[in-house]
Amino acid sequence: MLKVEEHSPVEFSADLIGRFDEIIARYPGGKQKSALLPILHLVQAELGWLSTTAMDKVAAYLQIRPIEVYEVASFYTMYFLKPQGKFMLEVCRTGPCCLVGAEKILDHLETRLGVKEGEVTPDGLFSFRGVECLAACGYGPVLQIGPEYTFYENLTTESVDQLIEDLKKKS
Amino acid sequence: MSDNKVKVTIDGITVEVENGTTILNAARQIGGDIVPPAMCYYSKLKGSGGKCRTCIVKVSKGSEKDPRPMPKLVASCRTTVMDGMEVQNITSPEVLEARAGVVEILLINHPLDCPICDQAGECDLQDLGYEHGLQKTRYEFERRTFERIDIGDKIQLHMNRCILCYRCVYTADQITDSRVHGVLNRGDHSEISTYIEQAIDNDFSGNVIDVCPVGALTDRTFRFKNRVWFTKPVDAHRNCPTCSGKVTLWYKGPDVLRVTARKDQFGEVEEFICNTCRFEKKSTSDWAIEEPTRISDTSVIAANHYETLRPLPVIRPNEELREANKKELEKTVKY
Amino acid sequence: MSRKLLLEHINVPGIAGLDVYRQKGGYRAVEKALKTLTPDEVVEEVKKSGLRGRGGAGFPTGMKWSFLAKPEGVPRYLVCNADESEPGTFKDRYLMTHIPHALIEGMIVSSYALGAKASYIYVRGEMMPQIRILEKAIAEARNAGFLGKNILGTGYELELYVQPGGGAYICGEETALLESLEGKRGNPRIKPPFPAIAGLYGCPTVVNNVESIAATVPIINDGGEEYAKIGIGRSTGTKLISASGNLARPGVYEIELGLPVEEFIYSDEYCGGIANGKRLKATVAGGSSVPILPANLTLKLANGEPRLMSYESLSEGGFATGTMLGSGGFIAFDEDQCIVRNTWNFSRFYHHESCGQCSPCREGTGWLEKVLHRLEYGHGKMSDIDLLVDVARKIEGNTICPLGDAAAWPVGSAIRHFRDEFEWHVKEPVKSQTQNYGLADYAKPIEKTAEVKAAE
C-alpha cells in the first residue's frame, strides 16, 4: 500500500499544459494515454517528485482513471513517489560497472553525504541510490543526475567529491 | 467433421471442439482429472490467463499439418488447439514436475496461514498444493509481508496471500463501471492496492471476492467467521432488480453467514451478483431456497479430510495422478 | 583495418549535424529507396543482405518485415527499440549520441519499406540527452524535406516521434515496449498474437533494434548482396560490439562478423588486451543474459579450433561449451574477479527487473538472488548449488517472456563452468570474504582434439 505523502495543491502552468498538448498530438486520436510516460517526466522535472495530487491531475488531463496513473508511476523506477534531494545521484550498480569499482563509489557516497541510500541530506540537497545498468558499461563507474540526466563517466572518489562541491556551489 | 470443428487429443482422450478453443477449455469439455489446474485464467474475464503457469501442458504433436512438437511447455489456457493436436497433461512426468515447480514457487512467499484463513477449504491454492505440491518447501528466507487493509467496509485485502492472478483487476475493469484498484509496483513487490484507502464503491464490486482464487480478498460482512467446512451451502434466489439473484447461501445452523455467487465445477462463478444480494440480504426470509449446493469432488469441503491431511480423492482411478500424489501420501505434517 | 559501415565517419567533427552527415554521403539511401525502389524492393534488398536482428534474438530482419500483415485501411507502425538496458550493452547509446542521422535515415528507409506513416523511436528514459539529440536531428531532417508530407516529391509521407521510457529493462522486450508506448505498465503480452499481426494500438507493427535499422542504410546504398559479402556464413555484415569490464580499451567497436575472439580481445585495433597486465578469467560475450564462459572456452571451441565473433561460432557447442552473440555486449573478467559475486549481481538485476506478471519469474528470480547472496557472503551450504540449478531450471522455459530464461541462464552457466569456485565459497566461508579464488585452470589452453575425435 502506498501512503499519501502530501495533499498540497498542484497547478500546472499554461506553458506546461501547452507541452502536454504537443505530446498528445504525436498519437492517433483517442490514444492520448500514450502520453502518460512523457507527461509524468515533465511533471516530475517541474515538481521534483510525483504526489498523488499531481498524478490525479494528470489522470484528469488525460481522461483516464487515477489508478491507471498510479499503476504506471509505481512500475517504472525513474518516477519518485516521495520527495528526494534536489540532486539525486544515481550510480550504476550492475555487473560491468562493479568490475571497475562502482561499489566503491556507492560506499564513498554514503560516507561523504552521511546518509543512506534513498535518504535525503539534512540540507535537502542530495540523495543517492544504486540503479541498474545505465548502458554505459564501457565508461564505468557512471552516475546520472535528473531531471536532465546529465552523465558522469569513469568516476573516481576524487571526481565524485569534486562533483559534489560543484553542485553545492551551483545551488 | 464440420469446417469449424477440430479434433484434439488430451492424455489419450480425443474430443472435437470449436475452432479457436483453448487446450484448457477442450480439456474441460472432456472433464475429470485431465483438466489442468487454472489459478489465473477465468473464462468469464477477457484477457485473463497466462500468468500463473499452473496450467502448463506439453504439446507432443502440433497438428495434423505440422506434427512437430512444441519446443516448450505451453500455458493451456492461452494456447488454441489445432486440428490433430496431441497434448499431454497428467501423462507427462515432465509436466507434473514442472507444475510441482510452479506450485512450490507460488508457495514460497505465501504465508501458509490456512488455519486462520477464511478461504481455507475453498482455496484453489490449497487444493493445488495438496494435489501437486512438494513435501516441504526449500525456501528458507523470510516471507514477504504486507499490512492488511480494508477496502471500504465490505472487503478486506490480505496482500500476503495474493498470487497476483489479476482476476480482481479484470473483474473491476469488466464487471464494474470504474476500477479504483489495480496492481502497483513491479516484480515481487507488486501488490494489489487502491493507493489511497478508498472504498471500492460499486454495485458489482463484491465479485472480486468470488473470483479471488485464494483468501486475499475476503468478505468483511462474513458473520461469526467460520471454517467453511462447518458451514452448509444452499442454493437460493430472489427477485433482484440489479442482478440474476441466483446465489449460494452459507448456513451455520439457522444463520446465513454469507452470500456468494454460485460456482461451477471449475470454481468459476456462474453469474456475477450485485452487492445488495451479497452484503445485505442475510436472512432466510430474503430468499427462496432451492436445494443444497453440489460441491465439487475435488474441494476440501467435500473431501472432508482437511484435518487428517489425506490427499484428495480423484474422480477416476489414475495411476499417473496417484504417482504424483505419492509424495502427499508420505506427508506427515503439512506445514 | 576492417570495413566500417556504421561508424566509418564517427570521428568526423560535426557528423551529428545534418550538413556534415550529408557531405559524407548521408541520406543517399533515402533518395535511392524513395525515388528508385518500391517498398517491396527495399524489403527484398534487406532479405538479400542476410541482416539479422541486432537487438539480441538475431532473427532475420527481412523475413520479419515480410511477415507484417497488410490489411486494407489499417495503419502499420515501425517502432525502433532504443531501450538498450541489457547489462554490457551500450552501442545504441553510442550510435545515437554521435551519429543520430544514421538512425533517422534508417527509420525513413525502413518505414517506407513497411508502409508506415508514423513511426516511433522508444528510447529508455534515462537517455534524456540522446532523446534531445534525436529530436534535434528529426527537426533538421524535416527542414531538409526528408520527413513530413510528400517527402522529396515522391508522395510518401512520414512522421517520426521519440518516446521516452520510464526506467524498466523489461520494456526492451518488444511487446512490453508496445504496452509502455501505449502508456501502460511494461508487462509483456502473451503471444500470439505477434506484433506483426496486432502490435501498437492493435495494428500490425514491426519492432527493430537501433542498429538493425541503421544497418539498412548501407544495405540500400551498396545493395543487399554487397552487404552479404561481409562476414561469415549466415552471420553477414558488421556488428557493433560494446566492450566492457577489465579491458585495456573498453568501448564500442564495429567488427566484421567472423573476427576471431582472440583478436578482438588482444589486438590493438580493438580492446588491446586485459587491463593492468592481468590475465583473462572469463567472458560474457553477448550481454548479461547469455551464458558465461571461462577464458579457455572463450578463445577456443571445445575441439580446439579458434572461436569467432559470429552467431554460429559463439553458440557452437550449445550451452555445454558455448554461449551466444546476443546483443553484442562483451564483458571481460580478469583473474581477480569473483564469479559468485558477479552471478549474484546479475541475479539481483533480473530480480529487480522482473515485471512480476508470471509466477516462476516473479518469485523465482528473488529466490535465486537470495541464495546467491548467501553463498557470496559465506553463509551458503553445499546443497545451495544444486538448489540454484534446480530453481533456474524451473524458471527456464516456463515463463511468459524470455526474461525468465535470461535470469536462469547466467546462473546455470556459472555453476556449470565455475562450480569449483562456488564450492570454495562454501568450504572457505571466511577466506572467501577477503580473498579471491583466482584464475585456477579456467584459462588452461584447449588442445586440438580433432584427431582424437576422428579416432573414436
Ligand SMILES: Cc1cc2nc3c(=O)[nH]c(=O)nc-3n(C[C@H](O)[C@H](O)[C@H](O)COP(=O)(O)O)c2cc1C
Ligand atoms: C527482457 C528482454 C529485454 C530486451 N531488451 C532489448 C533492448 O534493450 N533492445 C533491443 O533492441 N532489443 C531488446 N530485446 C529484444 C526485443 O524483444 C526484440 O527482439 C528486438 O527489439 C527486435 O529487434 P531486432 O530484430 O532488430 O533485433 C529484449 C528482449 C527481452 C526478452
Ligand code: SF4
Ligand atoms: S487479490 Fe486475489 S484476485 Fe486479486 S490478484 Fe490477488 S489473488 Fe488474484
Ligand code: SF4
Ligand atoms: S518472465 Fe518475468 S518479465 Fe517476463 S512476463 Fe514473466 S514476470 Fe514478466
Ligand code: FES
Ligand atoms: S491458468 Fe493458465 S497460466 Fe494461469
